[in-house]
Amino acid sequence: MKVLLNRGRLRGVKNSLYIVFLGAPGAGKGTQAARVAQELKLAHIATGDLFRQALEQGTDLAMKAKSYVEKGVLVPDEITIRMVLERISAPDCEKGVIFDGFPRNLKQAQALDKALAKEGKAVEKVVYIKVSVEELLNRLSGRWICRQCQTPYHTVNSPPRVWGKCDKCGGELYQRPDDTVETVKKRLEVYFTETASLIDYYTQAGKLLEIDGEGSVDEVARRIVPILSGLAGSLSTRGRDGYNY
Ligand code: AP5
Ligand code: MG
Numbered sequence: 001m002k003v004l005l006n007r008g009r010l011r012g013v014k015n016s017l018y019i020v021f022l023g024a025p026g027a028g029k030g031t032q033a034a035r036v037a038q039e040l041k042l043a044h045i046a047t048g049d050l051f052r053q054a055l056e057q058g059t060d061l062a063m064k065a066k067s068y069v070e071k072g073v074l075v076p077d078e079i080t081i082r083m084v085l086e087r088i089s090a091p092d093c094e095k096g097v098i099f100d101g102f103p104r105n106l107k108q109a110q111a112l113d114k115a116l117a118k119e120g121k122a123v124e125k126v127v128y129i130k131v132s133v134e135e136l137l138n139r140l141s142g143r144w145i146c147r148q149c150q151t152p153y154h155t156v157n158s159p160p161r162v163w164g165k166c167d168k169c170g171g172e173l174y175q176r177p178d179d180t181v182e183t184v185k186k187r188l189e190v191y192f193t194e195t196a197s198l199i200d201y202y203t204q205a206g207k208l209l210e211i212d213g214e215g216s217v218d219e220v221a222r223r224i225v226p227i228l229s230g231l232a233g234s235l236s237t238r239g240r241d242g243y244n245y
Contacts, residue, residue: 016121017042017096017232020103022198023129025187026136026143027213028220030152032129033100035221040232043093046100047080049150050087052176056147072178072186074104074194081111088115104195109202124231126202127224129213133188140184144173158217 017040021029030046037044051069054062061083068075084102087093103109116122131139142155148171153160160167178187202208211223 016094018099018116018121018123019096019228020099020123020126020202021101021129022126022195022202023213024131024133024136024191024195025184026140027129027131028139028217029100029129030150031158031217032127032220032224033098034151036225036228037098039225040096040098040228042096042098043088043090044098044100045084045087045093045102046150047075047084047102047104049100050083051075052150069178070183072183073190077105077107077111080104081108084108084112085115103198106197106201109198123202123207125209125228126198126207127228128199128202128208128210129220130210131213135214136188137184140179141181143179144175146171147174148172 019036019042021033021036023029030049033044033046036042048069051061051065055066055069061079064079065075074080080102084099088097099112103112112123139154139157142157144153144155144160145151146153146166146169149166149169151166151168152158153166153173160173164173165171166173178184199208209227211220213220
């Protein structure tokens with residue numbers, strides 16, 4: 001891997017692709033990021049999912065993150081950044097990552113930039129999914145997710161084939177405890193005060209791709225996937241290893 005990276009750097013070629021999905025709670029980050037990760041064969045890192053899995057398993061991380069996730073506020077940066085940097089060093093992240101829900105403030109964005117820069121890498125694009133607050137509330141109030149694989153469903157917009165069971169893995173579906181009216185209000189407030197500033201950060205870096213997130217899941221996917229596939233394809237033809245398009 002090191003050899004490949006160095007060879008790529010010498011030729012000015014990128015060997016991996018890092019994409020961030022940004023948007024308010026309920027914008028559809030998880031739904032679209034999962035599709036893109038599958039399409040581009042990249043790892044999908046959803047920090048909210050990592051925290052929820054830790055809570056299910058009762059790990060040390062869960063003890064540290066529990067009260068923050070329950071209140072709908074950000075888990076402290078040192079915990080979140082360490083968790084993500086550890087995760088991206090895993091072998092399945094070598095060809096790149098779709099980040100979903102990370103970074104969520106300037107400190108996290110700078111930590112990610114710094115860690116990637118050390119390896120001669122960088123975030124390539126940031127997909128900002130824009131959705132009205134009315135639609136966000138509608139989506140969150142009807143959401144059910146799989147306890148096992150975290151796939152999101154919606155009572156009206158994307159119901160499972162068999163009620164209560166995940167189409168993908170058969171896992172039990174449940175409603176997230178932080179999808180209550182009060183906690184959603186808090187999460188939206190946190191998004192607008194702490195995360196939305198990243199729109200400017202990535203616009204200034206020339207990386208922001210604003211996507212209209214309204215419409216069906218398929219319609220939104222059609223606005224995102226071809227652009228990112230093109231990006232992955234062009235990197236591939238410039239010398240990336242391991243992709244089959
Ligand atoms: P996290 O799990 O990331 O929650 P979030 O950002 O609030 O976003 P959601 O997962 O609620 O929404 P989404 O955009 O993924 O939408 P989805 O695709 O599910 O974070 C939870 C908590 O963890 C945070 O509050 C915090 O405590 C902690 N945390 C996480 N990351 C952190 C970080 N970096 N730093 C610190 N703390 C962190 O879609 C929503 C619903 O809409 C679903 O039902 C779906 O089926 C439906 N839907 C999707 N697309 C469409 C469409 N086009 N049309 C109709 N319905 C749709
Ligand atoms: Mg999500």
